[in-house]
Amino acid sequence: MLRQIYILKDGNVIYEKDFGKVLSFENFQSIYQEVEAEISRGLLNDFGSSNFFKYRFIYTIDRVSNLIFIFITGFNDDMETVKLEINKLKNDFLESFGDILDNLDPSLFEIFNPLIESIHKKIKTKISLVGFSGVGKTTITKLIRAEEVPETHIPTITGKVSTIKIGKLIFHLWDFAGQEQFSYLWNDFMLGSDAVLLITDSTLENVEKSKYFVELIKEQTPNAHSAAIANKQDLDGALSVEKIEDILGIKTYSMVAIEPNNRDKMVQIVADILEMNTEESTLLKPLFERDQLIQLAKKCLENGEIAESASYFDKIADLCLELGDDALYKEFYQKSEKLKRYLPG
Numbered sequence: 001m002l003r004q005i006y007i008l009k010d011g012n013v014i015y016e017k018d019f020g021k022v023l024s025f026e027n028f029q030s031i032y033q034e035v036e037a038e039i040s041r042g043l044l045n046d047f048g049s050s051n052f053f054k055y056r057f058i059y060t061i062d063r064v065s066n067l068i069f070i071f072i073t074g075f076n077d078d079m080e081t082v083k084l085e086i087n088k089l090k091n092d093f094l095e096s097f098g099d100i101l102d103n104l105d106p107s108l109f110e111i112f113n114p115l116i117e118s119i120h121k122k123i124k125t126k127i128s129l130v131g132f133s134g135v136g137k138t139t140i141t142k143l144i145r146a147e148e149v150p151e152t153h154i155p156t157i158t159g160k161v162s163t164i165k166i167g168k169l170i171f172h173l174w175d176f177a178g179q180e181q182f183s184y185l186w187n188d189f190m191l192g193s194d195a196v197l198l199i200t201d202s203t204l205e206n207v208e209k210s211k212y213f214v215e216l217i218k219e220q221t222p223n224a225h226s227a228a229i230a231n232k233q234d235l236d237g238a239l240s241v242e243k244i245e246d247i248l249g250i251k252t253y254s255m256v257a258i259e260p261n262n263r264d265k266m267v268q269i270v271a272d273i274l275e276m277n278t279e280e281s282t283l284l285k286p287l288f289e290r291d292q293l294i295q296l297a298k299k300c301l302e303n304g305e306i307a308e309s310a311s312y313f314d315k316i317a318d319l320c321l322e323l324g325d326d327a328l329y330k331e332f333y334q335k336s337e338k339l340k341r342y343l344p345g
């Protein structure tokens with residue numbers, strides 16, 4: 001997934017676009033300064049890359065104009081595609097603004113928006129849905145795409161690829177065949193995923209069996225974002241999300257995929273797992289609000305403002321519940337209750 005784009009001139013950022021959370025500006029500057037030092041010593045070619053934790057820092061240079069174009073992507077993105085797209089960005093930028101670089105009005109960059117959206121689309125974000133047959137993978141795919149939800153299970157043969165759109169961002173959703181006779185395909189289908197969602201129903205038998213996929217995710221896509229969707233939470237005897245998360249050992253969200261009204265919730269879960277920029281879609285507003293409230297709560301705690309902190313934790317807990325993150329809801333609810341014990345009666 002293409003997560004950030006930077007264009008710098010003479011070491012100063014003149015354009016920035018964030019699609020997801022990756023590097024703080026301080027970390028970005030640290031990496032850039034290392035690259036810039038090697039460029040100035042003539043040690044680097046006009047195109048190169050370096051790694052930072054689980055992300056790639058990819059750049060191309062125009063030495064005449066002293067411009068550097070930077071993409072920050074995941075490890076799973078195809079380097080040939082990334083190279084083509086970053087060169088396209090450089091060429092189009094120079095063609096559009098090369099003659100006015102010394103008096104460049106940043107508001108002119110709005111004409112670049114269609115190109116940036118096209119680049120993000122071509123550096124394909126792959127989201128894989130894995131899980132055994134009958135747990136609701138295809139239903140969840142249709143839920144995200146806002147298609148009619150099927151009332152009966154029709155087994156998916158081998159696998160299907162769907163295109164989904166969140167805000168202005170394009171994703172490719174892979175729905176795997178869950179029948180065990182197709183297990184020989186799972187490894188290859190999963191390769192190159194930016195995110196893997198393990199879908200389980202909420203029965204103890206299926207959750208225990210699904211631990212197999214947790215290990216497969218670690219083996220085949222160690223750099224992918226991953227989480228579990230605990231589907232069919234409305235059925236009698238469904239395990240709690242906290243119990244499922246404890247068994248699987250990965251982040252788990254609650255879901256009832258046959259409810260069309262849960263589409264927004266499912267989209268928010270996908271965005272949460274990919275750490276997307278929450279301003280890209282109104283559907284992601286709860287994520288943006290949650291992150292803001294967490295920062296406000298931390299500041300209140302640092303200042304000893306106990307009542308205000310408890311109030312923020314209550315609001316955060318409500319947003320977590322809206323997102324289907326029951327475990328995080330419980331965590332913030334308990335924090336709020338603990339703080340309220342210190343308040344005067």
